[in-house]
Amino acid sequence: MPTQESGAKMNIKDNLPVSTDTTEGAAMSRIKFYRNEIAHNDSGTLTEKQFHQLWEEASQAITLLGGQHYMQRCSDLKVCSLDSHDREILIEIRNMRSENIPKGATVVHNSLLEEWSNFDEKVVQTRAIKRILERLEEEHVLTVIGPPGCGKSTAIHHAALQLRDQEDYVIVPVNFPGEIKQYYNPKCKQVFVYDDMCGKYAINLQMLDNWCTLSTAIQVILSRKNVKILSSCRNYIFKDRLFSKVKLLSEVYFDITSANNALSEKERSLIAEVYLSPKEVLALQKSNNFTKYDFFPLLCQLYSTKESSDVVVYFSDPIKAINVELESQMNETDQTTLATLFLFVIYNNCIDENVFNQRAEIRNILLNLSDHFLISSVLSINVVKLHLNKLINSFVKKCANAYSTIHDKIFDILVLFCGKMYFDLCLEVAHTDLIRDRFQLSSLHAKTSDGIVIVAVSKEDAYFDRISNDIRNGHIANVFTNSQMKYISYQQKIIAHLKKTEDLLKIVLSLSEKESSPLLTVANQGFNFLVHSLIDIGFTVNVRDQIGRSPLFLATDSNHTVTADLLLNKAANPDLCNNKQVSPFHMACLNENIEIVKLLVNSKCNIDIQNDYDQTPLFFASFVGQKEIVKFLLENKCDVNINSKHNNTPLHAACYFDNVEVVQLLLDFKCDPNISSVYNESPLFVACMKNSILSTELLLETGCNPNVCTQVEGKINPWFVFKNIYILINIIKKDKNHQKRAILLELANSYENVCAEHAIHSGMLCFFEFKGPLSKPDSAFNMTLLYIASINGFTDVVELLLNHNANPCLGTGFNETPIFSAAEKGRVEIVKLLLKFKADPNLFNKHNVCLLQRASLNGFSEVVYMLVIHGGNPNHYDGYTEPAVNLATRQSFYETVQILLQLNGDPNIPNFEGKTCLHIASENGDIEMVKILLENHADPNILDNDLISPLFVASKSVHVELFYNYLVRNAYLDDDLILYDDQLAPPKQCTAIVKLLLRYKADPFSVFESGFNCRYNIKIRS
Structure with a gap:
């Protein structure tokens, strides 16, 4: 683009030019x-x-x-609107922000997002969807629950697209919890979207365990405030008792079919109008089927793909209608279409195009299908592809390179149909996950749910032959997580089958000492018969998984007391720890399970065993406040004074959550209350920091020193410690039990660096940029108990400390005393208490800032009043930080300014630029403040260091000839006569300020003396 300045160097600046500059x-x-x-x-x-x-x-x-x-x-x-080229650019920009995601995954994600966007054009924004969007304004994790086909996925996809389009989030469709860590990008906002969390038909135990393991790490990511997790979950999966273990996902949920959120008749009409003709909508509204099904949106979508059908008949029994359609395909002389659909049963509803490249395998599958279906021609790869593409929009959809049924509900119906009509074939070739989740032996006489394929007694041998094949094909985990394992009779059948089949037993036993040992799985579920049987047939009882958990550890963590007892009787090592050296004993104390604690002690476990941070089971029990366990451990001679890595004792731990009964027990058993951490933190300090009032009082009564000061000089607090402390404080507050578990198991290093929390609460970390490891803190971080209680507003603790001779004049390394912190935060009651106990109101900190300056800057007028009447100097000024009156004036705190002026505050003290309060108020155009100052003897003729008067500041936009008229004629300045430069004029109050200053004898010549014309380049109008 050629410009007039092309030949010369263009003056391009970083700041915004004034609007009059048109170069x-x-x-x-x-x-x-x-x-x-x-x-x-x-x-x-x-x-x-x-x-x-x-x-x-x-x-x-x-x-x-x-x-x-x-x-x-x-x-x-x-x-x-964006054209195709613009949209491509937008996609490319989004892809650039997905730099942590592999290119192959990005291609799949983009294909999914395109599918979501296309479908989103038909979405009706129901009240449920609106409420989901409202919840997402506050929540970072939301699980949307409901039955299949009710619109869960549609709702979360729509919400994710809204977050992308309106708030610039990057959408990341994911399947596993580990993908959050893998794909997390701190440089942008992300929303991770999960469909069918933790399973579709039965709860996926391995997935659930992964969520439990990774929950705290994911909390670390969520603490950045730029990540959201949005998931859908079938309601029967969500209501499974095991799902509640994942607090991250189960605490905040939205039931899309609850009475308050279910589709209204009006919303159903709007959805129907998208897919059906007006005549069909009217017929449906008149029928009794309009509000019959929760999966109404899916029915409308499916019906719209039918070439001819009666809408009322279809909606009266849609499952029957779909089955009738499948039966019609079965009754065709050419069953190629049904054979093609059967492939979804074999591939668990995901036929990736890559399977067609594995020609030997797919040909064997197609050959097998040809033997069971009437095929007019050879069932070849090309024929299958042709039929899959023909079925798109009726039974099938394609996303990226994979085919699936148009909805999971259709897949459920298809599986049940094939299991009924082609049972033998289904049992032989169905995907191993379907055998695990959707087949049930009739001999169990157990309650069945919709979608379950029943295995008749006459077919049980064939069923166990299939189980044998799964074992031989390496699907042992699926065999031992089968949905029927909860029935003892099924467990007995499995063991009997293994024992009579030597090669199977050998294969299963080969996992005895591996991380994938079935013994770990069954112990975690509390399947006692299987635990006993597997050990008896030769499984190693002390095997450990990939993170070091033994069967005893898992049984203890899941509170399976009988299983733990069984394992101990089978020689399980009670001292076998996980990779963080956490033992089953630690877990029993953490879970407050006194029965397992007694079992472990009776088995001669190491009662003082320590984890990576040297914390004992007593430390864990004290932290969670389990009085009965603490008493039992103390009576069994555990060492009460074993210190953790940073010298914290069980007494420190008990004070953290104000477990006063535990504190009393520990003191009774001679736990030393004067042992301090490496930062010189006593148990009393922890009690004060956590506002543990009862523990504070108890420790003070035992004679603990209230004037101990932390010592952090030379101690290293790495950046990640501060980062995790922030999470510990702000992220996991909703569920205290979850918080305790996270602190002890995942954030132990953060707990051991509790002094970092003091610094965060004290606002001291503003001196650091969190971009790398922090240097060694200096003595400025040292602080007293009274300081911590004061800055956090713990009034009761402050009073307790003062009544036990805490010194209110001891400060931090910044020379900031407790009253300094209380005044800065506006803690009125605490300031009163400290002044009552002779706190000095005139102390100033290391930077020569006094209490009144901090309180005035923040507008705490009541605090300002108390400080001044107790002798605080309102005119303290060190030549750099402005006096209190100036600071309050700058912030327009009228009440604070009036109090200071009434109590001998001087409005004429200039700051380091020579500006007085009047200069500041005039610059702000604050007519009310100018009036207050002038009424309290502010001098309007004081010049600043640049010889500028308040009048000049107020009148910088007023044309000079008006002042000339005022001087020559002594004319009255009427509002209508004041002319302003078009660009520089301040608001109308400029006029009032000028008049007010002149009324209080401001010198009008100061406008000229200040170089009015030169400084503001304003032309005099002739």
């Missing part, structure tokens, strides 16, 4: 400024007002540079 350099500067504003916008959004202002100014700059023909182009672009 090309200024135009380029504006474009650069607004580009940076958008690029560095943390929220990723603009208000409508901001957008219009930005667009207007950027358009003017572009028009100035390129000519008038760009004006219309900018106007058109403001309201146009």
Whole structure:
């Protein structure tokens, strides 16, 4: 774009030029400024007002540079839709922000998102969807639950697309919890979307265990506030007792079919109108089937694909209608279509095109199908592909390179149909996951749910032959996580089958000492018969999984007391720890299971065993406040004074959650209350920091020193410790039991560095940028109990400490005393208490800032009043930080300014620039503040270091001839006569301030003496 300044060096600046500057350099500067504003916008959004202002100014700059023909182009672009090229650019930008995601996965994700976007055009925004979006404004994790086909996935996909389009989130469709860690990108906002969390038909135990293991690590990611997890879950999976173990997913949920959220008749009509003709909608509304099914949206979608059908008949029994359609395919002379659909049973509803490249395997499968279905021609790969593509939009959909049924509900019906009509074939070739989740022996006489394929007694031998094949094919985990394992009779049948088949027993026993040992799985589920049987046939009882958990550890963690007893009787090692040296004994104490604790002690376990951070089971029990377990351990001679890695004792742990009965027990058994951590933190300090009032009082009564000060100088607090402490404080507050578990098992290092929490609460970390390891803290981080209690507003603790001779004049390494922190935070009652106990109101910190300056800056007028009447100096000024009156004036705290002025505050003390309160108030255009100052003897004729008066500041936009008229004629300045420069004029109150200053004898010549014309480049109108 050629410009007039092309031949010369263009002056492009980083800041926004004044609007009167119409040079090309200024135009380029504006474009650069607004580009940076958008690029560095943390929220990723603009208000409508901001957008219009930005667009207007950027358009003017572009028009100035390129000519008038760009004006219309900018106007058109403001309201146009993205064309295909623009959309490709947008996708490319989003892909650039997905740098942590492999290219192959990005291709799949983009294909999924395209499918979601296309379907989203038909989505009706129901009240449920609106409420989900509202919940997401506050929540970072939301699980949407409901039965199949009710619109769960549609709702979360729509919500994710809204987050992308309106708040600039990157959508990451995922299947496993580990993908959050793998794909997390701290440089952008992300929403991870999970469909059918933890299983579709039965709960996926391995997936559930992975979520439990990774929950705290995921909490670390969520603490960044730029990540959301949005998932759907079938309601019967969500209600499974095991699902509640994953607090991260189960605490915040949205039931899409509850009475308050279910589709209204109006919403059903709107959905029906998207897919059906007006005549069909009317017929359906008149029938009794309009509100009959939760999966109404799916029915409308499916019905719209039928060439001819009676809408009322179809909706009266849709499952029957789909079965009738499948039966019609079965009754055809050519069953190629049904044979093709059967492939979904073999591949568990996901036929990846890559399977067609494995020609030997797929040909054997197709040959087998040809023997069971009437096929008019050879069932070849090409024929299958042709039929799959023909079935798209009726039974099948294709995303990226994979085919699946159009909805999981259709797959459920298909599996049940094939299991009934082609049982033998289904049992022989169905996917191993279907055998695990969807088959049930009739001989169990157990309750069955919808979608279960019943195995008749006459077919049990064939069923166990299939189980044998799964074992031989390496699907042993599926065999031992079978949904029928909860029935003892099924467990007995499995063991009997293994014992009579030597090669199977050998295969299973080969896993005896491996991380995938079935003994680990059954112990975790508390299947006692299987535990006993597997050990008896030769399984190693002390095997450990990939993170070091033994069968005893898993049984203890899941509170299976009988299983734990059984394992101990089978020689399980009670001291076998996981990879973090956490033992079953630790877990029993953490879970507050006194019965397992007694079993472990009776088995001669190491009662003082220590984990990686040297914490004992007593430490764990004290932390969770389990009085009965603590008493039992103490009576069994555990060492009460074993210190953790950073010298914390069980007494420190008990004080953390104010477990006062445990504190008393520990003191009774001679736990030393004067042992301090490596940071010189006593148990009393922890009690004060956590506002543990009862524990604080008890420790003070035992004679603990209330004036102990932390010592952090020379101690290293790495950055990740501070990061995890932040999570510990802010993220896992909702469930205290979950918080305790997370602290002890995942954030132990954070707990051991509790002093970091003090610094965070004290606001001291503003001196650091969290970009790498912190240097060694200096003595500035040292602080007293009274300081911590004061800054956090723990009034009762402050009073307890003062009544036990805590010194209110001891400060931090910054020379900030307890009253300093209380005044800064506006803790009125605490300030009163500290002043009552002779706290000095005139102390100032290391930077020479006093209490009154901090309180005034924050507008705490009541605190300011108390400090001044107790002798605080309102005029303290060190030549750098402004006096209290100036600070309050700058913030427009009228009440604070009035209090200071009434109590001998001087409004005429200049700051380091020579500016008084009047200069500041005039700059702000604050007429009310100017009036208060003038009424309290502020001098309007004091000049600052640049010889500028308050009158000059207030009148910088007023034309000079008006002052000339005032001087010559002594004229009255009428509002209508005041003329302002178009660009520089402040709001109307400028006029009132000028008049007010003149009324209080401001010198009008100061305007000229200050170089009015020269400084502001304002022309005198002739």
